[in-house]
Amino acid sequence: MDKRTNEEWIADLGAGGDRQALALEDLRAIILRGLPYAIAGRLDPKSPETEALTEEVAQETLLNVLKYLDTFEGRSQFTTWAHKIAVRAALTELRRRRWSEVPLPDMTMDDDMDASYRELPDHQANPEEQVSRAEMMKRVNRIIMEELTDKQRKAMMSIVDGFPLEEAARRLGTNRNALYKMMHDARLRLKKRLENEGLTPQEVLSVFEQAGK
Amino acid sequence: MKMKQFIQKIFGSKSQKPPSGDIPAKPSRKMQTMMEMLSNTREEELTCDEVFALLDQFTELAAQGEDVAHLMPLVQHHLDMCDDCRDEYKVLERIVANVT
Numbered sequence: 001m002d003k004r005t006n007e008e009w010i011a012d013l014g015a016g017g018d019r020q021a022l023a024l025e026d027l028r029a030i031i032l033r034g035l036p037y038a039i040a041g042r043l044d045p046k047s048p049e050t051e052a053l054t055e056e057v058a059q060e061t062l063l064n065v066l067k068y069l070d071t072f073e074g075r076s077q078f079t080t081w082a083h084k085i086a087v088r089a090a091l092t093e094l095r096r097r098r099w100s101e102v103p104l105p106d107m108t109m110d111d112d113m114d115a116s117y118r119e120l121p122d123h124q125a126n127p128e129e130q131v132s133r134a135e136m137m138k139r140v141n142r143i144i145m146e147e148l149t150d151k152q153r154k155a156m157m158s159i160v161d162g163f164p165l166e167e168a169a170r171r172l173g174t175n176r177n178a179l180y181k182m183m184h185d186a187r188l189r190l191k192k193r194l195e196n197e198g199l200t201p202q203e204v205l206s207v208f209e210q211a212g213k
Numbered sequence: 214m215k216m217k218q219f220i221q222k223i224f225g226s227k228s229q230k231p232p233s234g235d236i237p238a239k240p241s242r243k244m245q246t247m248m249e250m251l252s253n254t255r256e257e258e259l260t261c262d263e264v265f266a267l268l269d270q271f272t273e274l275a276a277q278g279e280d281v282a283h284l285m286p287l288v289q290h291h292l293d294m295c296d297d298c299r300d301e302y303k304v305l306e307r308i309v310a311n312v313t
Contacts, residue, residue, distance in 0.1 A: 034312050084305055162296075184260075
């Protein structure tokens with residue numbers, strides 16, 4: 001029976017004994033119907049790896065549903081809430097597998113402020129534009145160096161490189177929520193510093209776009 | 214890492230530039246991404262956990278055709294900023310449409 005109301009799900013799952021066991025069995029079947037949507041395009045649906053992952057995620061989801069049952073506020077169907085937990089568990093594991101061999105970008109900095117840096121030659125830009133681009137590049141980089149910590153720079157580099165936040169967080173010894181907060185703080189700092197220097201992100205980009213016009 | 218290496222990592226290196234001068238010069242993808250991130254940054258943003266707590270409700274409202282960007286703008290903004298949460302929303306959206 002998987003056509004329970006929210007209240008019936010809560011009551012059955014909290015009941016213990018056979019009643020709870022039956023509810024868990026029904027919920028497991030519902031979760032298994034949703035998981036292929038999380039796996040689609042990420043794993044071969046017929047592979048043994050997919051079968052094992054599906055079992056693992058279903059089990060983890062049931063445990064988390066019981067653990068967090070008291071936090072369900074009834075603002076959605078209970079099954080949507082359970083699917084949400086399953087999707088998070090599945091994608092977290094899939095990201096870990098997909099990115100486990102990819103190193104985080106190295107952003108260990110030293111104090112050698114390379115004064116010899118010049119913008120790389122752009123054969124379309126005239127000399128004046130090249131100077132503008134080089135100066136803007138150095139200016140933005142100086143702001144990044146002065147405003148962000150090593151960890152923030154490393155995280156920022158990972159995100160612009162397309163690294164999943166979850167996986168970057170795991171490598172940096174934190175969690176996704178904390179890393180999002182840290183990156184929000186970093187973005188605010190950079191944005192405000194640009195503003196203090198009379199710049200907007202659009203103006204920074206426009207300097208680089210001028211050469212293409 | 215030297216400053217020059219750092220700059221090249223953030224904003225692209227010589228090898229990432231178009232090989233021919235006939236192709237218009239464009240800011241590197243990383244530069245573009247970073248500046249777009251800064252441009253879209255708001256003082257108040259929800260975290261991943263806060264969005265996760267609301268994601269089931271948000272997804273059902275969207276599936277019912279509600280204007281979720283207007284009803285829950287902070288959730289929408291976070292989904293625009295966070296690839297991980299957006300991926301999860303897209304999967305949940307398909308499940309709600311096809312399974313529940």
